[in-house]
Amino acid sequence: MDLIRWGIVATGNISGSFTRDLAELPDAEVTAVASRSMASADRFAEVHGIAQRFDDYRALIDSKVVDVLYIGTPHPQHYAVARAALEAGVAVLCEKPVTLNARQARDLADLSRANGTLFAEAMWMRTDPVIQAYFEDLRSGVIGAPKQVLADFGFFKPELPERLLRPDLGGGALLDLGIYPATFTYMALGKPEAMTAMAEVNEDGVDLVTSMIWRYPGAMASLTCGMTAQLPWIAAVSGPEGSLMLPHRWHHPDHYIRRTAKGDERITVPKSGLGYHYEAAEVMRSLRAGLTECPAFPHDETIDILDLLDEARRQTGVTYPGDDEFLGG
Numbered sequence: 001m002d003l004i005r006w007g008i009v010a011t012g013n014i015s016g017s018f019t020r021d022l023a024e025l026p027d028a029e030v031t032a033v034a035s036r037s038m039a040s041a042d043r044f045a046e047v048h049g050i051a052q053r054f055d056d057y058r059a060l061i062d063s064k065v066v067d068v069l070y071i072g073t074p075h076p077q078h079y080a081v082a083r084a085a086l087e088a089g090v091a092v093l094c095e096k097p098v099t100l101n102a103r104q105a106r107d108l109a110d111l112s113r114a115n116g117t118l119f120a121e122a123m124w125m126r127t128d129p130v131i132q133a134y135f136e137d138l139r140s141g142v143i144g145a146p147k148q149v150l151a152d153f154g155f156f157k158p159e160l161p162e163r164l165l166r167p168d169l170g171g172g173a174l175l176d177l178g179i180y181p182a183t184f185t186y187m188a189l190g191k192p193e194a195m196t197a198m199a200e201v202n203e204d205g206v207d208l209v210t211s212m213i214w215r216y217p218g219a220m221a222s223l224t225c226g227m228t229a230q231l232p233w234i235a236a237v238s239g240p241e242g243s244l245m246l247p248h249r250w251h252h253p254d255h256y257i258r259r260t261a262k263g264d265e266r267i268t269v270p271k272s273g274l275g276y277h278y279e280a281a282e283v284m285r286s287l288r289a290g291l292t293e294c295p296a297f298p299h300d301e302t303i304d305i306l307d308l309l310d311e312a313r314r315q316t317g318v319t320y321p322g323d324d325e326f327l328g329g
């Protein structure tokens with residue numbers, strides 16, 4: 001079996017979870033890791049049994065020892081690293097939000113197409129087996145035409161990770177958490193004809209809470225996210241014949257509830273690992289098929305969703321130092 005060689009950029013929280021899950025795939029090999037510091041690269045490499053270590057992201061991209069790069073830096077750092085990899089012909093799976101804004105994501109999608117190099121946003125929810133079963137069910141018409149979506153994502157922690165509160169690290173609820181309700185709603189109803197957003201913004205300009213209404217011809221969605229309250233953290237699509245409901249921590253669920261005239265049915269789908277290897281497997285299938293875009297992570301949808309988040313930020317006045325960074329021609 002041909003192994004696909006992964007390189008990991010950044011040694012933080014999500015890089016660790018993703019790398020752990022790659023062990024679920026017998027045809028994946030993690031050949032290298034890069035950190036801003038050698039001590040951290042060494043530490044990460046020891047935990048995950050990785051041979052090559054770099055103290056510079058660029059050195060890993062230039063090393064030619066990987067087929068695909070996984071990027072797990074904070075959001076403002078995604079764009080430059082992903083662009084450098086795509087320019088060098090190294091495929092990219094980059095954490096969500098793939099960039100700070102739609103303009104940067106459009107540039108990466110254009111470069112991916114021009115260079116024939118795969119580029120995907122690591123929106124792992126899209127490849128979760130329960131979520132996939134959920135959307136198959138929805139599309140079968142079991143609840144009739146979808147009329148309303150409710151989706152929230154939020155929690156309160158007395159000590160939030162620094163990353164979530166610092167503007168220079170892309171802090172704020174919308175980009176980190178709100179992207180899940182936004183992606184879910186887009187998957188259910190597509191692009192809205194109108195949207196409105198309101199936010200509670202702190203003195204540093206970071207949104208602690210953002211709520212949005214997306215309006216469609218004949219349908220409506222309510223989305224909210226926040227870092228000040230223990231939200232129910234659930235999502236549902238409803239139609240005249242019933243509802244499909246995803247429970248607490250719905251973006252990686254172990255079941256959903258189909259509520260129709262027949263009563264409540266609990267639908268489960270067997271899963272393994274933490275859930276990150278499903279997105280990795282999708283990337284590997286796409287690479288082997290010679291694609292530059294994964295069927296589960298369409299570039300147009302990634303960009304549309306960032307356009308909607310841009311519009312929400314325009315309405316709520318949230319900006320980031322990296323918003324103007326643009327490396328395209």
Ligand SMILES: NC(=O)c1ccc[n+]([C@@H]2O[C@H](COP(=O)([O-])OP(=O)(O)OC[C@H]3O[C@@H](n4cnc5c(N)ncnc54)[C@H](OP(=O)(O)O)[C@@H]3O)[C@@H](O)[C@H]2O)c1
Nearest residue numbers: 010011012013014035036040072073074075095096097163
């Ligand atoms: N899919 C998911 O379930 C999920 C979950 C959590 C987060 N995420 C996404 O993953 C990204 C990272 O989140 P995380 O929770 O893993 O963050 P984290 O624990 O803070 O780790 C981020 C890593 O990025 C690197 N980095 C590069 N430039 C940095 C800078 N200026 N300041 C701080 N760190 C910097 C650091 O690694 P080195 O020191 O090794 O360079 C750091 O350890 C975010 O975009 C987030 O939205 C996704």
